[in-house]
Amino acid sequence: MSNWWSNRDLIDAYLDAFVLEFIQRTGRLASLKPNDALQALKNGTLGFDSIERIELSSKLSLALGLDKTGLSDLLLAYQAPEKWVDICQQSLSIEDRSMHFFSSGTTGNSKPIFRNNDHMLAEALFFQQLLGPSSGVVSTVPVHHIYGFMWGILHSWRQATTLTIRSPLFFTPMSILEQLKEGETLIATPDFLNLVMRLGLNLPKDITLILSTSPCHEGLRQWLVKQGVKAFDIFGSTETGAIAYRHIGDSHYQMLDYWELDGNKLLCFPELSLEIALQDKLSFSSKGGVTFSGREDRVVQVHGHNMDLQQLESILHSHPDVKDAQVRTYSEHGILKVKALIESEAALLESTTWQQSFCQWLTQHIERMELISSIAATDKMPKGSLGKPCDWHGDRVIQLYPSVTG
Structure with a gap:
């Protein structure tokens, strides 16, 4: 080939x-x-x-x-x-034995991640054998990032079929679904599928659906089961590629057969002498399935992009007028979102000029501001009964972003 x-x-x-x-x-x-x-x-x-x-x-x-x-x-x-x-x-x-993919960093410059070509081909072959033939691949994700490359580029190449790009930035969910043909494979994200679900649309039952890049919450999984579509949820990262997969009707994942685990912390691919540190917490079920329960660090995925909450807090702390900062995640319609709160002097917070200057500073220091749902400010950081930082509410804070920047 x-x-x-x-x-x-x-x-x-x-x-x-x-x-x-x-x-x-x-x-x-x-x-x-x-x-x-x-x-x-x-x-x-x-x-x-x-x-x-x-x-x-x-x-x-x-x-x-x-x-x-x-x-x-x-x-x-x-x-x-x-x-x-x-x-x-x-x-x-x-020379085509290696490629680099740029990580989806949000709080600084994205970094290049090395990927071994033989490893990527082994993954593509594994899923080709698992899924069987496809009459075409339709990708809603960028094909130069690892997920889009593996499933848009390599999967369509292995299947010797056509690749069609349908970015949700330019095509509505209705248009994307209406143009799908029988036997095609749709490459999507949980965010896109959440939108399809909220719009009350139905998925064609004669396609194969692949979803990855962020967790598939239980409500979405149950909806996909009711849709009756052949769907697979892929768990992995830019560094590792696919680690595990599950049919959408299953609650547990199955490890790809070439991976071995060393103490639940190190992924090993003996055939390629490949070892990769595992950043995610996992546990095994009695039937051999795998459950992932978050990262070891404070990195979360927002719209398919990694966000280091600790690093974001550090950036906010670095502003000379910021006394304290905290960053939290929350869920809205099953989609993970990020918000931040800073503490500063009341006199500064009341100044529209300062607010605008601070928001300009944010855009200069945070690469993907659009992935942060809101940044608010207060003159006194809220604390719980035990003196620990707690959640905040609109009546106690001033909304800085996105209200000031529009």
Whole structure:
């Protein structure tokens, strides 16, 4: 079988998603749709300065390993996207044993995560054998991130079928579901499916559904069971790939058969001499199933992005006018959300100028502000009866974000 990158449609889709996210993070052409990013790059309508072009080229080189083959500089020499595709294909034909995926960090710059190509292929083969044939793959997630790459790029390549991108940013849930065809595999997130459920829509019963990136709460799981769709919930991370899976009718997960556990803390793939520290708490049922009960640290997933609550608190503490800060999670319609509260002088909090200045500071220090539902302020941090920080309510605080910034 040929390699995924030899398929022009697949590498086009990967590069387009990569460039599209970079464009959106610079604040340019926010309405740009999938499959348009490479063309916009070709047309020169993005207005990238030299530093931005270097940053984009450098990140893409690291992601696909062009830095190892000596072809990375060619990305700066050519602006035409078809040349970029040719350069990437040429580089991957020389060396394709490893890739880097950028983590979904929210409180700082995302970091590149190394992934072994043989490991990714083993995962793709495992699920190909588990799920059987597919007439097409429809991805609602970006295909240059690990989840979208594994299921959008590699799964469609292994199945020798078509890949269609249907981002919820540009297509309504109704449109996405109406365009699904019999036998297709839909790649989605619990957030998207929560929205489908709340809108009162029904899933086609003749498709296969894959969901991952954040926990599937019990209410959503029960709804999916009633929908009667063939659905699989995948548990994993950028660092590990898929660790375990479950049919949506099961309460416990099953470990992928190539993983071994060393003391519930270390994932081992002996065939590849691969060892990865496990960040999640797990327990085994009497029947051999696995239950995951959160992370060992304070990292949570919000809309498919990792957020380190401890790091977010530290960033808020670093502002010279902030005396104290706390960050909490809460659930709304089964979706995990994050809110924060800072303590500062009452005189400052009453100043609209200070509020606006503080919100500007937030956007400069926190990469994905849109994933934080609210940031409020008080002149006295609320404490419980034992003197420990407790939850806060609207009548006791001033709402800073998003009310001031809109």
